[in-house]
Amino acid sequence: MKKYLILCFLSFSIFQFAQAQSPEQRIQELGLEIPEVSQPMANYVKWRQVGNMLYLSGNGPDVFGKVGDDLTPEQGYQAARETGLEIIAVLKAATGDLSRIKQFVKVLGMVNSAPDFTGHPAVINGFSDLMVEVFGEKGKHARSAVGVAALPNNIAVEIEVIVELEN
Template sequence: MKKFILIAMVLFGYSHFSQAQSPEEKLKALGLELPEVSQPMANYVKWKQVGNVLYLAGNGPDVYGKVGADLTPEQGYQAARETGLEILAVLKAATGDLSRIKQFVKVLGMVNSAPDFTGHPAVINGFSDLMVEVFGEKGKHARSAVGVAALPNDIAVEIEVIVELEDQ
């Protein structure tokens, strides 16, 4: 019986510790670093907060070309993941602490794709998978993943995000 209690305490402590990791600690554990937040390309802001909701402008990677023509779906996935890191950097700049994010609400993922390419959801999974790795259940979100004829400067993907923040 004592062994069972000891094992249960160890397992509970381990799961409690892993759940208590901050998003920044999870990024570090994944070996990921946030990039610098770039300036907007035109006359807009990177984010807008209304109450406890934070709306992010579209962000994209330093990966160029059309998925299904110039890039493989796997390269598109990595481009979406890279965009996720950029979005996390914007979220950190906007909030000061990624732990302030209560939940991801809605994501719009646009894929610069060849006309016959239909794997848009698999490409945008690069972003979605990263958010779940970093935030767990809070990172799950409603999402649209669509193909478009072109994106600014021929970037491979562009992603917009809406998150809810914890009360301060």
């Protein structure tokens, strides 16, 4: 019984330590490289804060082509993950500290896809999986994943995000 209690305590302690890590610590632990924030392609801003809600403009990767035609679903997944890194960079620029993010609220993932491709959710999982890896439970979100006929400059995916910030 004593060994069981010690094991439970150690498991809880490890869980608490993992939960206590900041997003920046998780990024470093995962060996991720966050890119520089690029300038908007047209007459808009990368984010807009209203109260404690932060709305991000759509972001996309440096991966081009249609998933299901030029790109495999796995390449689409990686493109969505790369887009996630860009979104983290924008979130960092907008907040100054990723720990200010209370929760991800809503994500819209658009996949530049072949007409008969239907695996859009699996592609956008590249983004969603990364947010949970970095932000834990705060990274889980409501989401739409849709296919589109074309995206700007033929990028593979475009993702919009809404997050709630701590007061």
